[in-house]
Amino acid sequence: MVISDAVRSAIDAEIAKYPEKRGALLAALHLVQREHGWIAPETAKAIAEIFEIRAIEVMEVVTFYNMFLDRPQGRHQVRVCTNLPCSLRGARELVHTLEQHLGVEAGETTPDGRIHLGHEECLGACAWAPMMRIDDTYYENLDAEQAKKILDSLK
Template sequence: MSRLTEDTLRIANDIIDRYPIRKSALIPLLHLAQEQEGWVTDEAMSHIAEIIGITAAEVLGTCSFYEMFKRQPNGEYQVNICHGISCHLLGAEELIHHAEETLGIREGETTNDGKFSLEGVECIAACTEAPCMQINYRYQNQVSESQFDDLVQQIRDGERSDIPKHGALAKIRQEMSTERIAGFESIDESAEPVWLKRNGEAK
């Protein structure tokens, strides 16, 4: 267990500088701590409390409120399979059972090699793409059992650099084909999020 490393602390300070009130950076810093260790350690929470000027209890209160923050060691790749109503009707339960067989674990467990953790989750707001899932919060849409197996094997073989270990939710943008977005002719996929540009201009 550890506090934030020097490299992580540099990023943390850059994030803090974007906010007029230091404690407003709490949730991004929790994501950062989780990306460092794969889960949010007590030491990291205490360190975050120190650098943004709040109590460790306040950090814990926020960390324990949100499902995406893990308070114990977790797999390098968090597999969340949606079982909301749309996904349920289109085979989510069968997909979860298949995932359990493929990974050799039950829902809520982590593989022995520490590679994958599996959870069934409520709606992840991609109902038109059911059954859908996330791996480290990267969306995978209309997933079949064979596609699930392919994804797992690609990750094991190191072929999915687009899904980093312990991926942070703050870096995610859901992809949607341009023809399904009203009012847009095209999308520059390489462009930074608007909020990031605005924060950069404000510095």
């Protein structure tokens, strides 16, 4: 997959903000992932060329950070926080409910490629637990029915 001209110019705008080119690598990976859904090996190579580093250095970064995906994982990333404050308020039960509802286990993608369900560590919403992040949006103070409805509304 090639990097589009629009993303390429957005990457250049990010690079201009840093004293060294590589400072914009995380920003570039966010931009590319938004366009492609994940960071494929050939995409990593294209990014490496822009940043004048080796592809393996790009992959080191991709695999270090939880939010970067080194394989396709469905159209929507659904992450239920299961850290302590959320677990104290029913987050684990919520994960089990959503697993049953979607027919997949946490860590898996629905067969139609719509949803990847997963756990996540503390998202800074501890008082409004249980909660989940879907892509860039937080859903807080959830109960099972609400959460199922939200998942059903995802295209």
